[in-house]
Amino acid sequence: MNPKRCAACKYLRRRCPKDCIFSPYFPPNDPQKFAWIHRIYGAGNVSKMLQQLPDQTRAEAAESLCFEAKCRVDDPVYGCVGIIHFLQTQIQQTQNQLAKTQAEIAVAQTKLSQTHNSDFM
Amino acid sequence: MNPKRCAACKYLRRRCPKDCIFSPYFPPNDPQKFAWIHRIYGAGNVSKMLQQLPDQTRAEAAESLCFEAKCRVDDPVYGCVGIIHFLQTQIQQTQNQLAKTQAEIAVAQTKLSQTHNSDFM
Numbered sequence: 001m002n003p004k005r006c007a008a009c010k011y012l013r014r015r016c017p018k019d020c021i022f023s024p025y026f027p028p029n030d031p032q033k034f035a036w037i038h039r040i041y042g043a044g045n046v047s048k049m050l051q052q053l054p055d056q057t058r059a060e061a062a063e064s065l066c067f068e069a070k071c072r073v074d075d076p077v078y079g080c081v082g083i084i085h086f087l088q089t090q091i092q093q094t095q096n097q098l099a100k101t102q103a104e105i106a107v108a109q110t111k112l113s114q115t116h117n118s119d120f121m
Numbered sequence: 122m123n124p125k126r127c128a129a130c131k132y133l134r135r136r137c138p139k140d141c142i143f144s145p146y147f148p149p150n151d152p153q154k155f156a157w158i159h160r161i162y163g164a165g166n167v168s169k170m171l172q173q174l175p176d177q178t179r180a181e182a183a184e185s186l187c188f189e190a191k192c193r194v195d196d197p198v199y200g201c202v203g204i205i206h207f208l209q210t211q212i213q214q215t216q217n218q219l220a221k222t223q224a225e226i227a228v229a230q231t232k233l234s235q236t237h238n239s240d241f242m
Contacts, residue, residue, distance in 0.1 A: 064202035077178045081185035087208040094215045108229040
């Protein structure tokens, strides 16, 4: 066994080739990432997706695929769409709070200008 | 050919069995949804994921899987993680705007109370 096999080849119990598509993104010290990816997409699909991308974008693609796979393992019904819904709710709440605060400032400014005006009467 | 085959069985060029796992969530009039799912996850993985879920959650799971697959087709590097980043940026911006507005209201209220105090001097 080659102790330098990447996490993917180790998981797939295969020799890690020199030009392994997974090797740069799945180091042997972090086996869990590939386990998520494999469970949700399957190794073949991930290999195909990475191969279709230019080299310089593959690391980010591997990261985002891992993130989505982990979300789907944690939440098999909603996956990371659950996070999107949560964030949309949070934006709505913050926007409501902002509108309320802006209304309050308008009231305070009106009062301020009325007080100023009454000073001159 | 059975014209009532679901979109998945039509795509996979197979007979649509009575207990088809895909049939309730992939009606024949919307073939694109299954095409995305198949391209990103593969039919076998989706079938496995749906089978592992209780019946009443499968429709939502199929929807969220379609959404994620569509996002990945549209953005092969970031998928729907790109949306999450965008929403997080939006929350940060709205929270900054809220903090700024709250600071403004504090200034306005201080001015207002100073004006009131000076009325009694």
